[in-house]
Amino acid sequence: MKKLFPLLLILALQPIFSQTPQGERGRGNGQGPRDATPIKITGKVLDKENDIPLEYATLVLQSVENPDQISGGITDLDGNFNVEAKPGKYNISIEYISYKTYRLPNQTLTASTDLGTIRLALDVAQLDAVEVVGEKTTVEVRLDKKIYNIGKDLTNSGATITDALNNVPSVDVDVEGAISLRGNENVRILINGKPSALAGFGSTDALTQLPADAIEKVEVITSPSARYDAEGTAGILNIILKKEKTLGFNGSVNTTIGYPVNSGITVNANLRTDKFNIFNTTGYSYRDAPGNAFFDNTYTSGSFDRIIEDREYNRMRKGFNTNLGLEYFITEESSITGSVFYRTSDSEDSTENTNQRFIDSAISSETFRTEDETEDDENYQFSLNYVNNLDDDGQKLTVDLQYSKGEETKFSIIEENNTVPNQNLLVLENVYEIESENEYLVQADYVLPMGDSQFEVGYRGTFEEDVTDYRLDSLNQSTNQFDINENLTNMFTYTENVNALYTQYGNKFGKFSFLLGLRLENTQLKGQLDSEFDTTELEEQLGVDVDVNFDKNYLGLFPTLNFILEIAENENISLGYNRRINRPRGWFVNPFPSRSSRTNIFQGNPDLNPAFSNAFDLGYLKRWDKLTLTSSIYYQRETDSFERVQEETGQTTTDGIEIIRSIPINLSTNDRIGLEAGMMYNPTKWLRLNSSFNFFQFSTEGMFNGIDYGANNTSWFARFSSKVSLPSKIDWQTNAFYRGPSQNAQTESKGIFSLNLAFSKDILDDNGTISMNVSDLLNSRKRRSFTETEFFTSESEFQWRRRQITLGFVYRFNQPKERNRNGRGNGPGEGGEEEIEG
Structure with a gap:
């Protein structure tokens, strides 16, 4: 029964969620007659610096002939978008919170089009041309979290993961190694999104023995989404460890x-x-x-x-x-x-x-x-x-x-x-x-x-x-x-x-x-x-x-x-x-x-x-x-x-x-x-x-x-x-x-x-x-x-x-x-x- 529940839930809710978007797309783009055959606009959105997918990035299609008519869609967990639209001429943009907007003005779309892979850059202070991603610390804001890229924090050399957490905003580590979030010690510690032996099964003692330079970024999740365990009244600290992906x-x-x-x-x-x-x-x-x-x-x-x-x-x-x-x-x-x-x-x-x-x-x-x-x-x-x-x-x-x-x-x-x-x-x-x-x-x-x-x-x-x-x-x-x-x-x-x-x-x-x-x-x-x-x-x-x-x-x-x-x-x-x-x-x-x-x-x-x-x-x-x-x-x-x-x-x-x-x-x-x-x-x-x-x-x-x-x-x-x-x-x-x-x-x-x-x-x-x-x-x-x-x-x-x-x-x-x-x-x-x- 437990295995059938997710499928039955999807089937029950599908008619509710599928009615409105289709109707809005048929009326909202202002291009051609209402019964024109729709086309598909597809593509993928990635973080330019890390090549990670950007979930909930927005594809905006603005009609050139009627700028008040706007349609589009959002990306999935893998950064993919797949949106239906009427043939016509559009100003296309890809938007994501805290990132620079990608724009393609005056695009004539007469058939299904794949925009390919689009990489968005963080909208931070301009850096020297030879400067690299690993050198700086940045913050990304998502719907349910803040992501702090630790960057090249020099004080992490020879330090432990516990020491590194003490440099993350909202986080405090006391003199005995107890970790708190916004002053509350009931914080859930995850490694790569899951409870882990690295974190000592709920105890933080093991974090005092692991090197800080293993961290790539820390997610401070003060308002966790439903996919996260409800444990931890203060919220969640998710530690993402480094792993090289170069060929x-x-x-x-x-x-x-x-x-x-x-x-x-x-x-x-x-x-x-x-x-x-x-x-x-x-x-x-x-x-x-x-x-x-x-x-x-x-x-x-x-x-x-x-x-x-x-x-x-x-x-x-x-x-x-x-x-x-x-x-x-x-x-x-x-x-x-x-x-x-x-x-x-x-x-x-x-x-x-x-x-x-x-x-x-x-x-x-x-x-x-x-x-x-x-x-x-x-x-x-x-x-x-x-x-x-x-x-x-x-x-x-x-x-x-x-x-x-x-x-x-x-x-x-x-x-x-x-x-x-x-x-x-x-x-x-x-x-x-x-x-x-x-x-x-x-x-x-x-x-x-x-x-x-x-x-x-x-x-x-x-x-x-x-x-x-x-x-x-x-x-x-x-x-x-x-x-x-x-x-x-x-x-x-x-x-x-x-x-x-x-x-x-x-x-x-x-x-x-x-x-x-x-x-x-x-x-x-x-x-x-x-x-x-x-x-x-x-x-x-x-x-x-x-x-x-x-x-x-x-x-x-x-x-x-x-x-x-x-x-x-x-x-x-x-x-x-x-x-x-x-x-x-x-x-x-x-x-x-x-x-x-x-x-x-x-x-x-x-x-x-x-x-x-x-x-x-x-x-x-x-x-x-x-x-x-x-x-x-x-x-x-x-x-x-x-x-x-x-x-x-x-x-x-x-x-x-x-x-x-x-x-x-x-x-x-x-x-x-x-x-x-x-x-x-x-x-x-x-x-x-x-x-x-x-x-x-x-x-x-x-x-x-x-x-x-x-x-x-x-x-x-x-x-x-x-x-x-x-x-x-x-x-x-x-x-x-x-x-x-x-x-x-x-x-x-x-x-x-x-x-x-x-x-x-x-x-x-x-x-x-x-x-x-x-x-x-x-x-x-x-x-x-x-x-x-x-x-x-x-x-x-x-x-x-x-x-x-x-x-x-x-x-x-x-x-x-x-x-x-x-x-x-x-x-x-x-x-x-x-x-x-x-």
């Missing part, structure tokens, strides 16, 4: 070395013929990330009035990743692409914590705690993609299959000793944690052009199982043997199954474009516990009546509406609306406490329900010869929003310290309103300036365990980038970022400023480039915050990674510096790949 064998080698230790090598290789395309990216990295933290805590109860913690972190990361794919062109109209991705990493983290306890301003005792953790990750992914252009009219069928598996093994040794007034062992613990994830994805998408409009329907299913096996052994000093802590040892299985049907319809009338979509999603969330833990005691700890073994089912409709009005050729206004969902991840609902220390634990909440949001976005874009301005006002209302709160557990350690628990809860509402603006200014050939600003205000309200966690917050962040081309082929880039103060229900955070510098020089006949990058030049990227509750206060400072200096060298073989990045087909890493995401 023959070509590629590049990129090496880096830095201090603190930051070394790596990445090799890209591509072999392309007229019948197939083989591509591979392989990389190895070794990074050291020293950091530090300081906490000054005061208590209203317990054995101590004040506790000061001074922490030193040292994190070693070794990682290997490879991606091998084959794209085979079955016919001129169809292709199949298979790829295998494998990633393994080995991490060793060491944390030293000096802890001073005070009673009445005098030191009562001092302890020294060490935590040594090893972590081994292994992920692999198999993908199969089939594309078939069913006919010359633009019908298209895409099928996508994907299987991903990941396993993460952690082992930690935690030892804490008294140093003042006596030296003795307090605790020695061994923590074992194994997390296994399996995910299946099935996707089918069908596109049907209908005259001037386009209809799309599809199905997407994701089936994910996450198993966490957690065990804690504590040393029994009386027996000198390790005992299993049954209260903290458990196995938790979390299952998330999502089935979705979606449809969308797009059209354009004159200067008005729209895209309407509707998505039906069924979400099943299941949790199962295997443990000796007393569930009655667990419910008492949680403070709510919950079922630790649960099976929840949600059925929801998620509409999307996107509109664009072209005020002028280089100016437009956009309006978007969408409904989204935030599903809790496995560790958010796992009720067994896991500890970052003896005194701080995190406990999931099985009673946590998905959050839903309704978001509106009003945007404005204006282009001048040398200046591009983008801006928008947005509003989002989220119900049952997640909030992590801290509270007393009523328990103390053996030496009398209050144990504090963090737990996620569903608050009642979260209202967010904001304003953002971006500017790209190229006043001369040797200077480029980019800046962006985002201001937002949000308020939350809700109660938990009798405490009001409502809060109001106003914050902002801004970034500025300048790139100067110096003599002797030397480039100099400066990136500055500032995030203003913020707060939630319990914590106030101070502003953060960071500054990056980078230099590069082309050598070896422009086949090679050497670079130097200084990240966080002032060593100021630190999170400083103050937390206050009824039972304690905490003033803290945290630095994830100290200032980093990196030297890099890239060598390109059989590959021009400008990189003809895209061509035929829709293999992984191309702009076409994101179109299959549902």
Whole structure:
């Protein structure tokens, strides 16, 4: 029945959509009698710089004899148009938002005509004749997204994907690597349009181990269309990776070395013929990330009035990743692409914590705690993609299959000793944690052009199982043997199954474009516990009546509406609306406490329900010869929003310290309103300036365990980038970022400023480039915050990674510096790949 549904839907809607366009074409062109035999005008529209298809580009046919009579059509997913018209004389133009219009005046059309391939150029500041696409950063505006071509960002040399995202407007990455969009951390991360093992199955940790120079562009999708998964109340970040499409064998080698230790090598290789395309990216990295933290805590109860913690972190990361794919062109109209991705990493983290306890301003005792953790990750992914252009009219069928598996093994040794007034062992613990994830994805998408409009329907299913096996052994000093802590040892299985049907319809009338979509999603969330833990005691700890073994089912409709009005050729206004969902991840609902220390634990909440949001976005874009301005006002209302709160557990350690628990809860509402603006200014050939600003205000309200966690917050962040081309082929880039103060229900955070510098020089006949990058030049990227509750206060400072200096060298073989990045087909890493995401 599920297979028949898309076909039945198309057949049912076909008469409705097909009546009006045909009638309008018969009356609207003003050429000849109404019963004249129509002719067909066909062609293809591509981006001139990247050769990627431009969907929803407009063919305009204006009658020369009667200029008020205008007809035409729009392009499909592959950039093809196929429009009927009466024979006559026309002024022909091809228009696309943010691109220069292509014109063919006074064309006499007496028979069906193929206009061939038409390449449109971005309407940006004029560049020197020898300048190439890969050198600049540009923005493209689509009906449902903004596309930022990263260009040759010098600060990406030796950096990770996470570092590169911090240079994208609307995006912020905090000192711990958490990614947020417009200040909201519930953002969906996709790689080439799909969930991927590269992104760590929802976690962003893997992005800190992959090189930034693998990125070709980033799509910021704040008003996602119906083909995208409804997950992520903030929106979607779709990372498109590079893949060379030039005929023959070509590629590049990129090496880096830095201090603190930051070394790596990445090799890209591509072999392309007229019948197939083989591509591979392989990389190895070794990074050291020293950091530090300081906490000054005061208590209203317990054995101590004040506790000061001074922490030193040292994190070693070794990682290997490879991606091998084959794209085979079955016919001129169809292709199949298979790829295998494998990633393994080995991490060793060491944390030293000096802890001073005070009673009445005098030191009562001092302890020294060490935590040594090893972590081994292994992920692999198999993908199969089939594309078939069913006919010359633009019908298209895409099928996508994907299987991903990941396993993460952690082992930690935690030892804490008294140093003042006596030296003795307090605790020695061994923590074992194994997390296994399996995910299946099935996707089918069908596109049907209908005259001037386009209809799309599809199905997407994701089936994910996450198993966490957690065990804690504590040393029994009386027996000198390790005992299993049954209260903290458990196995938790979390299952998330999502089935979705979606449809969308797009059209354009004159200067008005729209895209309407509707998505039906069924979400099943299941949790199962295997443990000796007393569930009655667990419910008492949680403070709510919950079922630790649960099976929840949600059925929801998620509409999307996107509109664009072209005020002028280089100016437009956009309006978007969408409904989204935030599903809790496995560790958010796992009720067994896991500890970052003896005194701080995190406990999931099985009673946590998905959050839903309704978001509106009003945007404005204006282009001048040398200046591009983008801006928008947005509003989002989220119900049952997640909030992590801290509270007393009523328990103390053996030496009398209050144990504090963090737990996620569903608050009642979260209202967010904001304003953002971006500017790209190229006043001369040797200077480029980019800046962006985002201001937002949000308020939350809700109660938990009798405490009001409502809060109001106003914050902002801004970034500025300048790139100067110096003599002797030397480039100099400066990136500055500032995030203003913020707060939630319990914590106030101070502003953060960071500054990056980078230099590069082309050598070896422009086949090679050497670079130097200084990240966080002032060593100021630190999170400083103050937390206050009824039972304690905490003033803290945290630095994830100290200032980093990196030297890099890239060598390109059989590959021009400008990189003809895209061509035929829709293999992984191309702009076409994101179109299959549902």
